[in-house]
Amino acid sequence: MDLNSEFGANGITNGRDNFADPPNIESMQYWLVKQEPEAYSWDAFVKDGGTAWTGVRNFQARNNLRAMKKNDLVLYYHSVSDKQVVGIARVVREAYPDPTAKEGDWSCVDFEPCKPLSASVALEAIKADKSLKDLPLVRQGRLSVQPLSKAQFDRILKLSGTSLT
DSSP: OOHHHHHOTTSOOOSSOOOSSOOOGGGOOEEEEEEOHHHHOHHHHHHHTOEEOOOOOOHHHHHHHHHOOTTOEEEEEETTTTOEEEEEEEEEEEEEEOTTOSSSOOEEEEEEEEEEEEEEEEHHHHHHOGGGTTOHHHHSTTOSEEEEOHHHHHHHHHHHTOOOO
């Protein structure tokens, strides 16, 4: 796949959005979200063409959702049964009130899929990589929405054989 045609020469896109304002790569943030594949798999996410990331009921994860900005890149992790990073998504709508919340101050964001990883990256491979030892996935395994550094994001892409250029 030619990523310039998939993501566009001026920024990350999947062809549905021509980015009148290209994303600022220097200020982009990186994230990892976890989802049980039995509940909502990467394949279902791709088939749907995107989703509102609702139902987060942990304060730290909620705050991470609120910190996301449009066009930030997100690694999609299958938790529980698969335990592997399987794809790349992007934020298409910043935080807004979660319509599934019956009470409390909860937020959601909208994601759309960008592309699957060339090869998934298993949790065991992440734990075995010394440069990923501080990854929240390793340190705070139950946190469903996690920030990543650019170096961590890039390392997972390298482990998967996936490139954005």
